[in-house]
């Protein structure tokens with residue numbers, strides 16, 4: 001679908017109407033080995049109210065993705081949160097249990113060329129509270145062509161302009177920083193939910 005058509009669709013569906021017109025599949029022949037290693041999260045699209053409130057404080061963050069021999073992966077962010085994603089029958093699609101929302105979410109590697117970027121969709125049922133798109137880059141340098149690719153993709157799914165951000169500041173090493181500056185939408189909220197519930201897992 002062209003961007004213009006997607007934008008037109010958004011106008012009909014209302015600015016926050018997610019586009020559920022076409023199913024989203026993982027990248028064909030997904031290669032987990034090539035996908036593993038360091039990634040910077042350089043773009044986020046999120047339509048939730050909480051995100052709107054905190055998006056100004058969100059920084060670029062770094063993560064390390066480590067697969068095991070079964071094809072499951074752990075993603076460790078600089079915040080030291082570890083996410084364990086379980087493989088599904090679809091290579092390039094994983095699931096995990098969100099502590100914040102208390103539901104199982106799917107994570108789909110929609111597009112990647114392994115050496116430069118990846119577009120990742122979380123929760124493809126397209127829900128304003130749960131769905132997120134992220135752009136990951138092998139480098140923290142913001143390349144306009146990659147940002148544009150990410151923006152077009154998010155817009156085509158029905159995200160509004162305001163919901164799409166590309167943070168400029170790199171998160172400093174979190175160990176030296178007070179926790180309040182480490183705004184990472186999902187990770188932060190999950191950590192807070194966990195501390196409220198005393199529920200560490």
Ligand SMILES: *[C@@H]1O[C@H](CO)[C@@H](O)[C@H](O)[C@H]1NC(C)=O
Nearest residue numbers: 066067068069073074082084
């Ligand atoms: C992923 O994390 C879990 C729980 O912390 C751990 O048991 C497992 O060994 C880790 N796997 C890899 C590949 O690091």
Ligand SMILES: *[C@@H]1O[C@H](CO)[C@@H](O)[C@H](O)[C@H]1NC(C)=O
Nearest residue numbers: 112113114115116117145146
């Ligand atoms: C990945 O994409 C970037 C730009 O989009 C390009 O410069 C690079 O050559 C690509 N790498 C591969 C392996 O296709």
